[in-house]
Amino acid sequence: MASIDELKRRIDLHQLADRLGLKQGKGGDKALYHSPHHPDKHPSLSIFQGHPKHGTGWKDHSGTAGGSCIDLVMHVQGCTVSDAMKYLHDAFGIPYDTPASTAPSREKSKFDYIADRSLREAERVREYLTGRGISSTAIDAAIKAKTLGFNDYTSSSRQSGEVGYCGPSAAFIVRPIGGTEVVAVDMRFIDPALNGDVKTQTQGEKDGYGWTADPRKLERAKRVVLVESSINALSIDACDISATAAYSIRGIGNAANIDFSFLIGKQVVICMDNDEPIAEGKPRAGHRPGPEAGWTLYERLTALNISAMMVDQSGWVQDLADGANKTAPINDVNDFLNLRGAPALAKALETFEPWLIAGLPGDATARGKRRVFLPSHDFAQYWRFRPTQDFTRYIVKSEKKDDSEIETPTYGDLCGFRIASLSRVSVASASSTMTGDADQAPSVYFAASVQTPRHGAKLTRKVMLDDQLHNNTHWLKFGPIWKPAEFSRMVSILERSADLGARNAANFVGLAWRDGALTVNEGPDCYFTDAEKQCPYHNLTFPSGARSDARRVITAYQQTFRENAAAVPLVWALGGHLKAMLGFWPHITVQADKGAGKSTLIKRLERTIAFTMFSGQSLQTEFRLLTSISHTSHPVGWEELSARRQEVIDKAVGLLQENYQYTVTRRGAEMTEYLLCAPVMLAGEDVPVRSLLGKLVRTTLTGKRGPLLPDDLPRFPVREWLEYLAGLNRRSVLDQYRALREQCLTNSRASGADDGALRMAGNYAAVALAWRYLCEFAGMDDAEGDFFHDLLAEMNGHIAETSADREPWVWILETVLSEIDGGNYKHPYTFDMVDGEFCILLRTGHVMDHIAHTGSLRDKWNGLPVKSDRVFKKQLQQAGVVVGAKEVERRIFMRRVPYLTAISLRRLEAFGLHVSVREDMC
Incomplete structure (x- = not known):
């Protein structure tokens, strides 16, 4: 087409x-x-x-x-x-084009053939479903969406009446959310007796997949009803409820298996089968499978901040003409449809449980095992609290009126929101999150998930400490509380349900260790006590898409700037999530002249992988710097750091030193924890990071601009990339890294004695490792675009150009020689020949004293990693710029000055250091 x-x-x-x-x-x-x-x-x-x-x-x-x-x-x-x-x-009259792709089409599976056969005979299912109360409109929609068919397969090896014989059946074709491939076909037999009285059979996958009649309707729906079986889902579609779709979980076992993130933003109604308690003497006696599956769904949906309500099935009874029992429960949605009709079913789906704790009746309608045990003093008050979807009322009193035998309740407004759940959360320590070691110091919080009118179907979640739980000031952040005393009583009852939905969590956005295994953690998976301050990505969900998009994005970035200048920051940013396995990740500098395309590239990179570039105005204090790099391995950016005050620059560089690996700090009266670990992109024309050179990589854009990135370039599938990384073996990753590091060292221009250069080679090896895994993820050859070759060229250029800048003694001498040229150096010094070399002679102690006690050099002193003249002198000797093995003595301005260090001016020139020689000092 x-x-x-x-x-x-x-x-x-x-x-x-x-x-x-x-x-x-x-x-x-x-x-x-x-x-x-x-x-x-x-x-x-x-x-x-x-x-x-x-x-x-x-x-x-x-x-x-x-x-x-x-x-x-x-x-x-x-x-x-x-x-x-x-x-x-x-x-x-537009001709159907031949597909441009020459890739072989996917081979049809067994389930594809079953689905095709079932769809060809789809009309034959109409009679059976109509007899089950399903409307023609619902049947037509399902057939049109190719999710419903008819199958009349019978086994040649089984006799009629045996299990596995099969026979005519309604076929429900199962596809994944957002996908087109067939993963299973569920068959509901029209005459179960032919199949040994087994009503259903599944060909294909069961766990993790549900069924809906019309996927497009499900996508558009504002409300979704979850049911057990596909025929129940069709029964709800037969009601033709506006903006409502039905989704079958295909059995209670799937309540814990399906990923329900596609329901985020929708109102969910849970309507499992109305099962009777299992009889005494049988396994799990007293349990009710259907309602208990509904409890599981409620907990999982609430954990995803999805508003869920449970249908009140206390009135689902049918009158029996004969027998000892005059009434019996209506078991499922389809039975209800047949007995009472579509209008009554639509009304029943609007009738929700009125109880404070979902699934726990406060009256005599309770059957079977209770969800929560409430002591008598709590249960005596429990029935008074009556939440609606986003509001909570309180029964002030209940009395009989006008000689009626029925008590009429009098309601009062309690609060302007509904507490959907109050769960205990154990949050892993920073060390366990970053290393995967056994957690010795988890933190226990309480997560309150609340539905408010202003947020619609999306729950609002706040995390509270133990001593904040009964402080109404924190609850008032959700909405108004009109009866504070009664509200506190309600919270004390909800404490009994803290075990429901209790979970282990990690406060980290990215690839992290949780319970000893790598996992993909997004913003909604975290439980921060002060989310907006603790993590810049506290509400981030990673971009998702097809793996094929990854190759397209990488190729486009390789082309937009020559020599992979734009691909390097892309690979660096995506590779930052390897920090959980490597234990470190370098920062990056993106340097370019005005008009070279730096800002354009960074904006497109922000859109491609959903990372944030912080403006210089938002980085004016140490606290703002700290909050921008906390609790995430997803990269962040700092724009034009060089334009900030020197005090801010020094603090920024100090933080970058710490989060090269990870560091934990606590701030404020409540000692709020901050885990500093985010890789940082530093962008500008002149990035002031001399003391950080051993902990970063770089890319230079000047003179390398190519074609602009396409406007229709998709976002990189970051979520799928992280899931791929989570499946890697840490030992294998470390082995790969060591091999690439040796390869980088072999091709490095640095000598083996240059420790700073060796660390830089290790940083570039980490980026090369990310490239290798990205190629495997995207289905590319790692030789495409000569990425590794260009990365090595950038590494060697970086090492050569920064050979002097990497040593603190160079920064100290550069400052002092400038002071000498300016006539500001008041300590004794001279120029003279020592062992055949022309040298400047001075005391290292005088040098450090001058910088320390000169007001104009205070910022430079604060930023120096070396503040001892002993270490300074040792670095001079290791660099080979000191002449002679001993200190010398000279007469300077009529004074004998001993213990002078002779520093060769010729050798200093190799490090880019120069000084004006005063004739009167020779």
């Missing part, structure tokens, strides 16, 4: 509207069209071509629909994207 973009270019929307049968109002070619779905007195659908504000497209002003030519076909005909594209090809 032609691409979507090509269809948009070739098709005129006015012609399309005419072929779709849309009626145009009066006013000529620019007149509006009448809406296709409801009678409108005045035309309400407009088409605009080349509009200065809206571009080219259409919009139905009677609703929210709008978009391109494909959206218009879908809007009018109610079809899928694929069907709309086929219609456009046929209606406008």
Whole structure:
């Protein structure tokens, strides 16, 4: 088929509207069209071509629909994207293109063949489902979405009536969320007796996958009802409830297996089967499988900050004409539909449990094992608290009125929110999070998940310390509390439920160790006591996508700047998550002249991997610097650090020294913990990091600009990349790193005695390691684009250009020689020949005293890593710039000055150090 973009270019929307049968109002070619779905007195659908504000497209002003030519076909005909594209090809005579890709197509699996066969016979399922109360509309939608079919397979090796014989069945085709491949086919037998009275059978995967009749409807829905079986999901679709979709978990075992993150932002209704307690004498006697699966779902959804409510099934009973028991429970949604009809079912799905703790009735309707044990003094008050979806009331009193035998409750407003859960959370220590060692000092917090009107279906979560739990000041941050005493009583009851949903967590965004295993931790997975200050990514969810996007992104970054100048920061940023296995990660400097494209590249990098570049204005204090690099291995950026005050620069460099590996610090009266570990990108024309050279890599953009990055470049699939890294073996990663480090050292221009250069080679080896794993992840050859070759060239250039800058003695002498030239150095010094070399003679102690006690040099003194003249002198000797093995003595201005150190001016020139020689001092 032609691409979507090509269809948009070739098709005129006015012609399309005419072929779709849309009626145009009066006013000529620019007149509006009448809406296709409801009678409108005045035309309400407009088409605009080349509009200065809206571009080219259409919009139905009677609703929210709008978009391109494909959206218009879908809007009018109610079809899928694929069907709309086929219609456009046929209606406008556009030929079906041969796919450009020569890659072999995926081989069909056994489940694909079962699904294809079932879909061909799909109409035969209608009679059975209609008999189960399912409407034709719901059946049609499922067949159209290719999720429902009919299968009449029978086994040739089994006899009719034996388990495994099969027979005619409704086939429910299961696909993953957002995917098209078939992972399973569930069969519900029309006559279970043919299959040994076994009602269902699954071909394919069961764990981790659910079923929905129409994936597009599920995506658009604002409310989702979770049920056990697929026929129950179809029963809910038969009710045709606005903005509501149904999702089957395909058995109670899947309650703990499915990833429900696709439900974030939606209101969820839990309606599992209304099972009776298991009879005494049987395993798990007293348990109710359906409701207990609902409890599991509630805990998992609440942990994801998804609002969930449980349907009140206390009234789900059917009248029996005969028998000792005059009533029996209605077991599931489909039974309810058959007995009471679609309108009654729709109403029942709107009736939620009124209890404070989900799944724990406060009256005589409780059956089987209770979810929580409440002592009598708590249970006596429990029934009074009646939450709704986002509000909580309190029964002030209950009395009989007008000679009625029924007590009528009198309600009072308690608080303007609903406490969905109060759970105990054990947060791993920083050492355990970063190293994977056994945790010896976890922190225990309490997480309150609350639903408020202002946040809709998304729960708000706050983490409280033990002594904050009964401080209403913290609860008032959620909303108003009108009855403080009663509210405190409610919280004391909720304390009994702290074990429900109790979990172990790690306060870290990125790849971290949790319970001894590598795991991908996102912002919502963390439990910070002061999230906005503790982590810059406290609410980040990593970009997700197809692995094929990774190759496209990497290739584009290799091309946009020559010599992989833009690919290096991309690889560095993604490789930062290897810190959990390597134990360190270097920082990076991105240097470029004005107009070289640095700002443009950084903005695109921010969009590609969702990292944050902090402006210089937000880095004016040490605390702001600290909060920008805490609790994450996802990189951050500092813009134009050189433009800040020297005091800020010194503090910034000190923090960067610490988070090359990781450091824990605590601040404030409450001793809030900060784990400093984020790799930092330093961008600017002149990045002041002389004392940090052994802990960073660099890339230079000047003179290397190529084509701009494409506007339609997808985001890098960071989530999938981290999941790939989490599956690696730490020992294998370290072995790979050692091999690459040796390779970098072999190709390094540095001598083996240059410790600073050896560390720099190790930093570049870490980036090379990230490149190797990225190529494996993206399906690339690691030789593509000569990345490793260009990385080695950058490394050797970096080592050569910074050979002098890496030594603190050079910075000290540079300062003092400048002071001598300026006439500000008041201590005795002279120039003379020593052992055949012209030298400057001075005392190292005088040098350090001058810098320490000169007001204008105070900032430089504070930033020096060396402050002892003994260490300074030792570094001079190791550098080979001192002449002679002993100190010398000279007469300077009529005074004998002993213990002078002779420093060769010729040898200093090799380090870029020079001084003006005064004739009167020779």
